[in-house]
Amino acid sequence: MGMFNRLFSAIDAAGSGLTAERLRMDVIADNIANVNTTRTPEGGPYRRKQIVFVPRSPQPFFGLPFHRELTRERLKALRMHPDHIPFSPLQQEDIRDLPLGVRVLAIERDEESPLRIEYQPGHPDANEEGYVEMPNINIVIEMTDMITATRAYEANVTTIKSARQMMMRALQIGQ
Numbered sequence: 001m002g003m004f005n006r007l008f009s010a011i012d013a014a015g016s017g018l019t020a021e022r023l024r025m026d027v028i029a030d031n032i033a034n035v036n037t038t039r040t041p042e043g044g045p046y047r048r049k050q051i052v053f054v055p056r057s058p059q060p061f062f063g064l065p066f067h068r069e070l071t072r073e074r075l076k077a078l079r080m081h082p083d084h085i086p087f088s089p090l091q092q093e094d095i096r097d098l099p100l101g102v103r104v105l106a107i108e109r110d111e112e113s114p115l116r117i118e119y120q121p122g123h124p125d126a127n128e129e130g131y132v133e134m135p136n137i138n139i140v141i142e143m144t145d146m147i148t149a150t151r152a153y154e155a156n157v158t159t160i161k162s163a164r165q166m167m168m169r170a171l172q173i174g175q
Contacts, residue, residue, distance in 0.1 A: 007163045009100055014159040016056060016101030021153040023104055024051045028146045035137045038125040046135040048110040056101045110136060 027049050037046035113136040121130030 007167055010163045011160050013100035013102075014156040014163070016103065017156040018153060018160075020051070020053055020102045020104055021149045021156065023107075024149045025146060025153070027051055027107060028142050028149065031135075031137050032139065032142050032146075034135060035139060037135060038123070038132055045115055045133050046137070048113065048135065048137050050108050050110055052105040052108060053102050054105045056103050 031048050034046040040046050115136050116134040117131050118134050119130055120126055120132045123132045126132045
């Protein structure tokens with residue numbers, strides 16, 4: 001029965017990856033759709049959005065077993081800490097009972113990247129010199145991110161299919 005629990009854990013982890021990557025693709029599509037949006041309800045041009053993923057159970061990845069809930073502030077503090085080891089080796093007993101997978105911590109606006117400035121004197125949002133602030137979206141980066149998200153999605157689908165096939169074979173052997 002332990003083998004089936006591990007296979008179900010693999011399916012659960014891959015399922016969380018499917019959900020996260022699907023949301024990532026939606027955000028990327030939203031960025032691409034707003035590549036020329038110069039007015040938003042918040043004011044100013046559209047700002048690129050990004051997904052922040054974290055492990056569902058961050059303890060073994062950060063080597064800090066006392067952190068039960070990972071918030072955005074704790075994640076930043078952990079990354080800045082001099083003892084931070086992002087991918088410490090996991091022992092078999094460390095991962096046996098942990099729910100694996102990923103979750104979305106936040107969808108953040110990229111406020112740090114500079115806006116594009118284009119000369120369009122006839123544009124309604126142009127300043128006195130004829131320049132318009134355009135979104136901080138680079139189509140090449142967005143398409144690269146879309147390909148990466150698609151490949152990660154496909155890898156999770158393959159994981160689920162493989163786990164399902166292993167379960168079916170195990171049931172056939174048991175008969």
